[in-house]
Amino acid sequence: MSATRKGLVTFAAIDHAAALATALAKSRGEIIAEVTASKLKGRGGAGFPTGVKWNLAAAARGDAKYVICNADEGEPGTFKDRVILSEVPDLVFAGMTIGGVAIGAPRGIVYLRGEYAYLRAQLEAVLARRRAAKLLGPSVMGTAVSFDIEIRMGSGAYVCGEETALIESLEGQRGEPRNRPPFPVDTGLQGQPTIVNNVETFACVAAIFARGAAWFASIGTEKSTGPKLFSISGDCARPGVYEFPMGITVADLLKEVGGEDAKAVQIGGASGRCVPASEFARTISYEDISTGGSVIVFGPQRDMLAVAKNFMEFFVEESCGQCTPCREGNAKLLEGIEMLEEGRCSAAYLDELLTLGEVMQNASKCGLGQSSPNAFLSIVAHYRDELMGRSHGRAR
Amino acid sequence: MLQTEQQRLKEDIGRWVERYGAQRSSLIPVLQEVQAKYTEISEYAMQEVADHLGIHPVEVYSVVTFYSFLGEEHRGKFVIRLCRTISCDMAGKERIASQLENDLGIRFGETTRDGKFTLQWANCIGMCDQGPALLVNDNVFTGVTSEKVHDILQLCRKSFGPLAVHGNRHEEARR
Numbered sequence: 001m002s003a004t005r006k007g008l009v010t011f012a013a014i015d016h017a018a019a020l021a022t023a024l025a026k027s028r029g030e031i032i033a034e035v036t037a038s039k040l041k042g043r044g045g046a047g048f049p050t051g052v053k054w055n056l057a058a059a060a061r062g063d064a065k066y067v068i069c070n071a072d073e074g075e076p077g078t079f080k081d082r083v084i085l086s087e088v089p090d091l092v093f094a095g096m097t098i099g100g101v102a103i104g105a106p107r108g109i110v111y112l113r114g115e116y117a118y119l120r121a122q123l124e125a126v127l128a129r130r131r132a133a134k135l136l137g138p139s140v141m142g143t144a145v146s147f148d149i150e151i152r153m154g155s156g157a158y159v160c161g162e163e164t165a166l167i168e169s170l171e172g173q174r175g176e177p178r179n180r181p182p183f184p185v186d187t188g189l190q191g192q193p194t195i196v197n198n199v200e201t202f203a204c205v206a207a208i209f210a211r212g213a214a215w216f217a218s219i220g221t222e223k224s225t226g227p228k229l230f231s232i233s234g235d236c237a238r239p240g241v242y243e244f245p246m247g248i249t250v251a252d253l254l255k256e257v258g259g260e261d262a263k264a265v266q267i268g269g270a271s272g273r274c275v276p277a278s279e280f281a282r283t284i285s286y287e288d289i290s291t292g293g294s295v296i297v298f299g300p301q302r303d304m305l306a307v308a309k310n311f312m313e314f315f316v317e318e319s320c321g322q323c324t325p326c327r328e329g330n331a332k333l334l335e336g337i338e339m340l341e342e343g344r345c346s347a348a349y350l351d352e353l354l355t356l357g358e359v360m361q362n363a364s365k366c367g368l369g370q371s372s373p374n375a376f377l378s379i380v381a382h383y384r385d386e387l388m389g390r391s392h393g394r395a396r
Numbered sequence: 397m398l399q400t401e402q403q404r405l406k407e408d409i410g411r412w413v414e415r416y417g418a419q420r421s422s423l424i425p426v427l428q429e430v431q432a433k434y435t436e437i438s439e440y441a442m443q444e445v446a447d448h449l450g451i452h453p454v455e456v457y458s459v460v461t462f463y464s465f466l467g468e469e470h471r472g473k474f475v476i477r478l479c480r481t482i483s484c485d486m487a488g489k490e491r492i493a494s495q496l497e498n499d500l501g502i503r504f505g506e507t508t509r510d511g512k513f514t515l516q517w518a519n520c521i522g523m524c525d526q527g528p529a530l531l532v533n534d535n536v537f538t539g540v541t542s543e544k545v546h547d548i549l550q551l552c553r554k555s556f557g558p559l560a561v562h563g564n565r566h567e568e569a570r571r
Contacts, residue, residue, distance in 0.1 A: 076481045076520040114465045115521040117534035153428060155463035158519060172423030172449075174462040190421075233483040233524035240525045270482070270520075296482055296524070310482045314519055320462075 005256055008087055009243040010227045011203055016090040019210035020135060023098040024143050031102040032058060035205060038213035039225040044070060044161075044198035045268060045292030046367070050205070053195055056185040057103040060193035065105035067096050068189065068196040071112045072166060074158040075269035076314060077294035080229040081199035083241045085112075085119055088203060089126045093149055095202030097140060098209060099195055100147040108149040109189075111166050114156045123151055158318040162366050163196040165320070176322045177366035198292070200229055220246035224285035228293060232257045234265075235299030250289075251280040259297040264304065264382070269294035270311045271371035274304070276382040304383040305390075308376050309337045315372040326369025329360040333376050343390035350388070354380060405434065406444055413448040420449060423459060427466050436470040464516075472507045474552045477518035477531040484520075487527035495542040499549055513552070 023031055036051025057065060069092060073081040084092060096108040112120060127149055130136040138146045157175045159165045164178035167189050188194020204226055208216045217225045224246030230253070233239045237258025244253060250267070254260050264276045267284065268291040275282065275289065282288050284295075298307060312334040321327045336353040339345035357373030364370045380387065412429045416422035423445070430441050437460050439453075446453040460466045476496065480489055497503055500513050507514040523529035526538035530548075537548055 073522055074520060077483055077524050078520075079522040079524055082522045113522075115518065115531060118536055152425070154465075155424060155428060156465035156518075157463050169424065170421060172420040172459065174458055231524065233527070234486055266482070298486075302486070307482065310480075310485050314481055317519060 005242050005244060006238070006240055007243070008083065008229070008241070010207060011084065011088045011091055011243075014088070014091055014203075014207045014210045016088075016094040016206050016210075017135065019091075019206040019208075020094045020097055021141060023101060023209045024141055024145060028058060028102055028104065031098060034213045035102070035208060038204075038208045038216040039223070040201065040204050040208065040216065041224070041286055042198055043200035043204060043228070043292065045075070045271075045290065047286045047290050050197065050201055053185055053197070054099065054102050056183075057105075057193045057195045060186050062192040064107070064190070064192050065103050066189045066192055066194040067099045067103070067105045067108040068163075068166065068170075068184075068194055069096055069108065069110040069199060069202055070161065070163065070166060070196050071110050071116070071199050072154050072161040073113060073116070073199070074161045074318075075271065075292055075294055076311070077231055077233055077266065077269045077296040078292060079231045079233075080241050080293050082116060082119070084199050084203055084229070085116070085123060089123055090130070091203040091206040092199055093126065093130055093136070093202075094209075095197075095205035096149060097136065097145075097147050098205050099197065099202065101145055103193065103195055105193075105195075106146050106148070108147065109170065110149060110151045111154060111160070111170060112151055113154040113160075115154075117153060120151060120153065127151070157320075158314075159320045159366070159368050162368060165366070166196060167194065174320070176320050177368070179365070200293070221283075221285050221287065223287050228284075230284075230291075230293045230295050232259075232295045232297070234295075234297035235259060235262065235302065236297045244284075246285045247283050249281055249283050250275055253284065253295065254280065254297065257297070259299075261300055262297045263300045263302060264298045266296040266298070266307070266375065267291050267294070268374075269296075270314050270375055271368070273374050274307075274378040274382065278382075303386075304379050305337065305340055305387050308379045308387075309334070309341070311375040312337055315368070319368065319372070323363075323365040323369060325360045325363040326365070326372060329356055329364075329369070330372055332356060333373060337376070340387050341390065345388070347388070350380065350384075402440060405430075405438075405441055408433065409441065409444045409448060413445070418448055418450070420451060423449060423451075423456065424463075424466075427456070427460060431466050435473065435475075437466060437468055439468070442468075470507065470511065472514035473512045474532055475514045475516060476548075477516045477521070478504075479519070479521045479523065479527065479529050480517045481520035481524075483524035484527035484529055489528040491542055492528045492530070492540050492545060495545040499545055513549075 032055050040050045041047040160169045160175040162177045165175040169175040184194040227243050228246050230242045315330040319326045357377045360373045412426045416425045442456040443453050446456045504515050523538050528540045529538045
């Protein structure tokens with residue numbers, strides 16, 4: 001691998017119009033079969049097979065189905081979607097259009113996070129250009145397909161990245177996640193069958209129709225196909241967006257970005273896991289360490305308790321407060337971290353906190369609560385000794 | 397609120413509801429417009445929006461209080477949101493925070509007495525490889541240093557009051 005891994009290596013070379021034309025020449029069934037054959041999995045982090053999702057939405061009955069692009073990129077340490085939307089927005093819009101054809105939806109919505117409001121004007125300009133070029137509108141590329149896309153803005157709530165909270169928000173409600181099932185593919189926006197996919201997933205769809213499912217499936221590993229974008233930040237010489245095949249080891253990735261001396265890396269953002277140096281031989285893939293692409297590097301000097309505290313503060317702030325395990329649990333874990341900081345947390349109480357973390361993983365309503373204790377649990381698992389026995393300036 | 401300003405708000409809301417449609421799904425876009433123009437969503441505004449959409453004002457209130465970019469309290473003309481999440485934290489956001497507080501004379505969560513600046517924390521704004529980063533309204537600034545804080549604030553100040561620089565006047569002067 002060379003320096004060419006930095007940036008949108010594959011996506012920059014994809015012809016979005018050719019991809020759309022290829023898809024439009026296929027039947028709905030053929031489009032879904034192609035996506036399924038590519039083995040593309042959701043790029044937001046959860047890794048649900050895109051072909052399966054589309055097939056369910058295509059089979060579901062509804063008067064007006066929807067295609068939603070989840071551009072509420074709020075996971076700490078993730079910024080690849082911002083780069084995709086800045087540099088290759090046409091790929092995303094082409095992917096959404098293909099999704100619209102596949103499930104029979106005439107409307108697409110991009111839910112763009114409020115923090116990215118500065119991207120809106122240029123995205124609207126791209127949409128206008130696409131309408132003028134007949135890549136969107138009542139007759140896409142002269143076919144009977146009608147599809148258009150609108151942009152809706154988020155208003156600063158991390159939880160809206162959860163697909164049902166995002167739908168609630170689009171319906172004018174508080175961004176509180178719904179119970180699943182029913183899943184959005186059956187009962188989504190306005191009760192209609194809806195696919196919600198990540199920005200990068202839609203760009204991958206365009207790439208698949210430009211280069212073929214076989215090409216896509218030939219990259220990466222058996223279960224984790226295609227190129228993947230990584231957002232790299234923290235203590236490394238060359239942070240930024242990188243493209244690697246799935247299945248790369250943590251050590252190889254660190255070498256590429258200049259972070260070889262790392263003490264640990266957080267993979268998957270605040271809701272992900274902390275991987276210590278002893279496990280850098282593990283691979284980043286759906287089979288091993290799954291991620292939406294956030295990699296935060298911690299250098300040798302970092303205090304892992306401070307890291308855990310920053311993540312817990314994030315979750316205390318961003319919990320929607322709807323269910324008890326998440327609302328109360330995160331506050332309790334943060335309180336525990338403050339006790340560790342002040343050196344007044346017993347080993348027994350720390351074990352209680354770990355149990356609480358497991359309860360939160362099992363009992364929280366949505367992905368936010370279920371994953372919020374991950375960072376704390378993995379940091380305690382690997383750095384227990386570093387966290388305990390602090391005196392915090394107390395006199396003996 | 398002056399009668400005339402109330403009237404203006406009422407007219408604006410009527411216009412925005414017309415643009416987005418009088419249905420519940422228009423609630424957030426309409427509130428975003430109110431927030432952007434008036435820098436607050438007053439009780440009067442919430443009642444007015446509720447009447448237009450045919451919902452209880454408490455429904456509007458529950459949405460306004462849920463989203464961090466919407467709020468009842470008056471915010472400054474410039475809302476500065478400094479990212480406090482891990483990568484920006486490791487890149488030195490604390491020093492930027494102190495400098496902002498010193499230069500503005502307010503703490504985080506407060507608004508300057510002239511109503512021009514509000515200082516808030518933001519959770520990850522997606523500039524993790526270029527931290528410390530902050531948003532001033534919809535604009536992003538990256539690689540912020542303590543020294544750059546002053547420049548950013550000056551840039552804001554030049555758009556109002558005695559320090560205001562209007563593009564047109566410069567154009568005229570050049571001619």
